[in-house]
Amino acid sequence: MVEILVDFWGGCLQMMTPYNLLIILLGSLVGTVVGALPGLGPSAGLALMIPMTFTMNPTAGLALLMGVYMGTMFGGRITSILINTPGDAPAIVTCMDGYPLMCQGRGGFALGISAISSFLGGFFGIAVLIFMAPTIADLVISFGAPEYFMLLLLGLCTIALLAGDSVMKALLMTVIGFIIGLVGCDFVSGYTRFCYAPELLEGIDFVVVIMGMYGIGEVLHNVEHNVHLDLGKPNFKLREYFPTRKELKEVSMPMLRGSLIGTVIGILPAAGGTIATFLAYATEKKLAKDSSRFGKGAPEGLAAPEAANNASVGGALVPLVTMGIPGSGGTAILLGVFIMFGMRPGPLLMVESGDIVWAMIAGLFIANIFLLVSNLVMIPVFVNAIRIVEKHLSVLVLTLCCVGAYALNYSFFNVWLMLIFGLFGYVTKKFKLPTGPLILSVVLASSLESYFRQSLMLSKGSYMIFLTRPVSLAILFIILGTAVFSVVNNQIKKKKKAAGKAAK
Amino acid sequence: MITLYRAFLVLLALVASLMMPEALGLPKDSQYTIGPGFLPLIMLGATIVCCVILLLLDLKDKTDATVKKESIPKMLLYIMATGLLIFCMEHVGIILSVAVYIFSIIFFVEKHPPLTALKVSLITSVLIYAIFHIWLKVPMTICNFF
Numbered sequence: 001m002v003e004i005l006v007d008f009w010g011g012c013l014q015m016m017t018p019y020n021l022l023i024i025l026l027g028s029l030v031g032t033v034v035g036a037l038p039g040l041g042p043s044a045g046l047a048l049m050i051p052m053t054f055t056m057n058p059t060a061g062l063a064l065l066m067g068v069y070m071g072t073m074f075g076g077r078i079t080s081i082l083i084n085t086p087g088d089a090p091a092i093v094t095c096m097d098g099y100p101l102m103c104q105g106r107g108g109f110a111l112g113i114s115a116i117s118s119f120l121g122g123f124f125g126i127a128v129l130i131f132m133a134p135t136i137a138d139l140v141i142s143f144g145a146p147e148y149f150m151l152l153l154l155g156l157c158t159i160a161l162l163a164g165d166s167v168m169k170a171l172l173m174t175v176i177g178f179i180i181g182l183v184g185c186d187f188v189s190g191y192t193r194f195c196y197a198p199e200l201l202e203g204i205d206f207v208v209v210i211m212g213m214y215g216i217g218e219v220l221h222n223v224e225h226n227v228h229l230d231l232g233k234p235n236f237k238l239r240e241y242f243p244t245r246k247e248l249k250e251v252s253m254p255m256l257r258g259s260l261i262g263t264v265i266g267i268l269p270a271a272g273g274t275i276a277t278f279l280a281y282a283t284e285k286k287l288a289k290d291s292s293r294f295g296k297g298a299p300e301g302l303a304a305p306e307a308a309n310n311a312s313v314g315g316a317l318v319p320l321v322t323m324g325i326p327g328s329g330g331t332a333i334l335l336g337v338f339i340m341f342g343m344r345p346g347p348l349l350m351v352e353s354g355d356i357v358w359a360m361i362a363g364l365f366i367a368n369i370f371l372l373v374s375n376l377v378m379i380p381v382f383v384n385a386i387r388i389v390e391k392h393l394s395v396l397v398l399t400l401c402c403v404g405a406y407a408l409n410y411s412f413f414n415v416w417l418m419l420i421f422g423l424f425g426y427v428t429k430k431f432k433l434p435t436g437p438l439i440l441s442v443v444l445a446s447s448l449e450s451y452f453r454q455s456l457m458l459s460k461g462s463y464m465i466f467l468t469r470p471v472s473l474a475i476l477f478i479i480l481g482t483a484v485f486s487v488v489n490n491q492i493k494k495k496k497k498a499a500g501k502a503a504k
Numbered sequence: 505m506i507t508l509y510r511a512f513l514v515l516l517a518l519v520a521s522l523m524m525p526e527a528l529g530l531p532k533d534s535q536y537t538i539g540p541g542f543l544p545l546i547m548l549g550a551t552i553v554c555c556v557i558l559l560l561l562d563l564k565d566k567t568d569a570t571v572k573k574e575s576i577p578k579m580l581l582y583i584m585a586t587g588l589l590i591f592c593m594e595h596v597g598i599i600l601s602v603a604v605y606i607f608s609i610i611f612f613v614e615k616h617p618p619l620t621a622l623k624v625s626l627i628t629s630v631l632i633y634a635i636f637h638i639w640l641k642v643p644m645t646i647c648n649f650f
Contacts, residue, residue, distance in 0.1 A: 172554035186540040456537040
């Protein structure tokens with residue numbers, strides 16, 4: 001326990017330089033604005049800001065990205081409350097009681113209570129991350145190549161089987177991601193794979209893929225649907241953002257329950273903030289004495305989902321930093337960032353790069369504090385920034401993507417490649433093909449192949465190694481269980497849908 | 505009936521089929537472990553199988569996806585302008601190309617006043633230069649001819 005706190009304090013000290021604090025503040029502010037813009041969520045926010053980290057040291061780079069990641073979680077709620085337009089998927093629930101509060105003239109209160117809930121949820125999730133991560137890391141440190149392989153396969157299978165509406169679509173995206181991830185020179189055998197241009201010898205960088213899919217793809221979607229926000233000028237007084245002690249007491253338990261739900265759901269692969277917010281809302285509605293208030297401006301209906309959403313950030317980082325398993329598009333991008341900074345994601349991450357991981361967690365903690373303060377006193381500034389950026393969003397994102405892809409290794413080939421992935425991203429969005437599994441497999445493809453090779457070498461070519469080692473076998477059973485659950489779940493959904501149609 | 509979705513799936517399967525000969529030509533195994541062609545072959549095969557299954561599923565339950573006709577010219581304009589931007593970034597200079605691109609899109613495509621277009625274009629270009637070139641030390645050419 002003391003050791004954990006000492007490590008965390010070490011991370012805090014690394015972050016306590018004026019440069020790193022400024023970077024976190026900048027990331028938090030940018031993240032809040034990006035999170036509030038329609039179509040741009042955490043994945044897009046991270047994708048757009050990664051180019052700025054290319055020349056930074058890992059600590060500063062991760063500080064910036066943690067600020068952005070947490071900021072997008074705070075930002076989504078602003079437009080939900082002000083104009084009933086969620087900035088990202090988890091903020092959909094925020095509209096349900098946030099906007100009615102705004103209509104009742106209590107918009108300042110709604111923004112204040114949601115900011116405090118977000119902060120407490122984030123704090124809870126980070127606390128769980130701080131205390132759980134080292135314990136899990138100690139448990140998995142003795143894993144060998146077969147266990148690593150099965151763990152990565154588990155991450156990939158859960159997101160492929162549970163993400164989106166169609167398992168087959170998710171599987172298609174997973175295998176496409178794999179093919180993209182395998183492009184380039186195979187450094188073990190020396191053979192080249194699908195190198196149709198000399199620039200592809202080193203493979204396709206995941207940054208190019210995510211900037212294209214989340215940046216260009218989203219812009220084209222916004223251009224097609226002519227998405228525009230009609231934000232008025234907020235007329236709130238500063239004291240309106242601060243709830244009274246009585247109001248805070250009323251929402252304290254919903255915040256706590258939301259935080260717990262968000263953290264647990266965040267830890268589960270492929271679940272994430274959206275499911276957490278819906279579950280937290282449903283729980284509060286069920287527990288409420290008068291559930292008819294929900295949807296008409298119940299503060300609990302706002303506080304619990306907001307806490308759940310931000311708590312899911314800390315939860316989602318637990319499997320990422322301890323086992324190298326990302327559970328969502330956002331954490332898959334962070335996994336890619338770890339690799340970009342020369343870290344080796346997986347059970348050894350906390351041992352080999354413990355100082356950077358603790359600094360990252362400290363960065364998340366500091367960003368959470370900055371975001372609470374800024375979201376309580378700077379709402380008018382955010383609204384004005386959103387209004388200005390939103391007017392020219394498409395052209396600004398396209399420019400940033402082009403410049404960012406060039407900054408990767410000063411090659412214009414990457415910029416062209418990004419444009420192609422942008423078109424692909426637009427098409428996948430059009431056909432509701434989930435992007436999370438693709439990003440995850442692009443990032444994991446080479447590690448997965450490498451651990452598979454090492455496992456077979458250990459067993460002199462026998463596939464039985466995956467069945468004879470107890471941990472590996474247990475993970476295999478979990479994968480099979482997930483597959484069975486996915487099939488049964490889909491069948492139930494189909495039956496419900498059919499029953500609904502028949503009832504109509 | 506041909507739909508955009510079905511055409512996309514056929515195209516994907518076709519691309520995977522065209523890549524298949526290369527995967528088949530790579531060694532599938534090396535001593536005691538897999539070779540460089542093992543996973544590519546499986547993944548390409550899986551892509552084709554997934555596309556076929558999705559096509560069959562689509563025959564039963566059609567995916568409804570269309571592009572808004574009135575948005576097509578604007579989208580094409582954006583794509584072509586971005587393509588031109590990338591070309592000009594390489595041959596004319598990054599910052600100058602970015603400035604002209606932003607001004608043109610805001611003024612000609614989005615139909616905002618020229619002063620707004622000029623302001624946004626100048627501010628963004630200066631910010632990009634300051635952040636990437638001065639702060640992050642990424643080489644950013646202003647104009648290749650001067």
